[in-house]
Amino acid sequence: MSTTESFTPTGAFTEDPDAAEYTVNGGDWTDVAEEAVRLGQQRIVMNMGPQHPSTHGVLRVMLEVEGEIVKEARAGIGYLHTGIEKNMEYRTWTQGVTFCTRMDYVNSMNNEHAYVLGVEKLLGITDDIPERASVLRVLMAELSRIASHLVAVGTGGNELGGTTIMTHSFTAREEVFRIIEMISGLRMNNAYMRPGGVAQGLPEGGVWRIRDMVTKVRGYVDEVADLHLKNPVFVGRTKGIAKLDLAACMALGVTGPVLRSAGLPYDLRKAQPYSGYEDYDFQVPTSTDADAYSRTLLRMEEIYESLKIVSQAADRLEGLGDGPVMVADKKIAWPAQLSIGSDGQGNSAQHIRHIMDESMEALIHHFKLVTEGFDVPAGQVFQATEGPKGLLGVHLVSDGGTKPWRAHFRDPGFNNLQALSMMTEGGQVADVVVAIASIDFVLGGVDR
């Protein structure tokens, strides 16, 4: 990386008042091309996004092209910054889950997982989490991983013209969401994991439905693989495209499937297991091709591995039977026994009867814990987890109060997006879309 002195902006980034500017509205490409020919201009600077269908949200890419060749590419982000980290400082530790689940919104459970593990480390209750809660967390995190990978594969295919890839992947994703909805009450933005455990256990008949889902999703993914992976257009568009070798990945801090496509089998679920991942049997697929094709392949293989973990988690839940899904500490565990009724998720009728009819103290306790929250001893932690897109880290600072002093998320998309320039410069304009899809980020997580 150069120092300030040696950095000279070029092209679009110079302040040249004489540079010609065009506003293109679509349909007037011929005029623009003619004008460029008249001026004898080779280099064109163009903006891709922020409102572009293939930018996975609102990403702006500033491209400098000569003919079809990308000479310089810069990503501009910030269009979806919602101040989640700042807002969390004004909410209790439990309410924080509701915020962080909305960061990378196609992957809500892994955001929650990283956050609650961080809070529990601060509280020093990591070892007190009931096994059933940990198994449910692993189950939900893996379901989210499958959903996230299905979006990556599906939208990636759609951007190359394969609409069926998207419709098929999204149908499979709906099957996954049915299970997530059955357990948490919501398809997305769940706020299911809470510091100390999870909001509620598995409903009756849950294990059977999970097994049914695994069979169905495996079928859909098989079909997507058959349709997609040997398709000559897809292969031609992605093989050898958006290359990023291991040295570049390490320099740019790239993790997740992109790093594994360059040959390093680094997965935090194996390297630094959390929530009992060491007890599950699964593989970490890798490749050495380091291109867009291998990343799609790895994501599909990871779906199969995640399905294996989901099945094992379901077996385990069946074996564990009924039991608590929250820590025993009444100062942390919300007293509410949530259940899903005919009108959605809420406090169970039994709990309402207890606090309203039977015990004044229980009502006060409920009120204090829900409105005021619990104190977290002063200190700081960093918790790293393996998100579907790479290393998802959370840095939490507590001032000993009921709200975070600072919550910061290291979203893998934010970091990995830095690699876009290296993947695209020197390639074709059309391959920028392929590179974006192969990094797989979601702007909600990148901008937070």
Add this chain to the structure above:
Amino acid sequence: MTSGNEISQVAPEGRTLINVRTGMFGATGDTTGYDLMNTVVTMPGATERPYGSWFDDAVDILAELLGDKADEAIQYVVVDRGELTLHVAREHLLDVVRHLRDDQDLRFEMCLGVSGVHYPADAGRELHAVYPLLSMTHNRQLRLEVSVSDEDPHLPSVTSVYPMNNWHERETWDFFGIVFDGHPALARIEMPDDWVGHPQRKDYSLGGIPIEYKGAEVQPPNERRQYR
């Protein structure tokens, strides 16, 4: 903050003063009027040796590599909740990260960004930059913490050692106003380029407006009485 008994605003040596809390409800002081409920909240303090685990060895190796500068560079060491934090003087930050990355026994190949933290009460070191480092080779994590003052919020950029921190440093500049000297293009990243202020500092208002209700004024959410 209400006036009251003089309370020490200085944290004990080797500790970060997070906050001086008055009363139960944060900014509004005591509801009793006596203003006696003052709590000085600090981060866990410096840890004495042995640190346990691999921490002693790692600190020893780093100190050996730094040579004469070791005492000055590593201000103090905190081991808390099974995590190692090295408080580093900003003048020596680049030396420290270079050794941490390059030495075969340390080999922290990855820096997982830089998280800014604002401690307005910690006089002279209000802004902290926290660097989580990850060693894939040895499967370890540690944390560097560097503090600077509000008046002189300059830090050396670590992008020459960890190019991956480019955007992370831009983010911390954007949100906290910490200036990373030597960064190739330290521009705002999340906020618009012409934005004024650094939104994640504690003195930056959330932007709520007071609401009038039946002649009384309801303050914006972050200024209301609230449990802290």
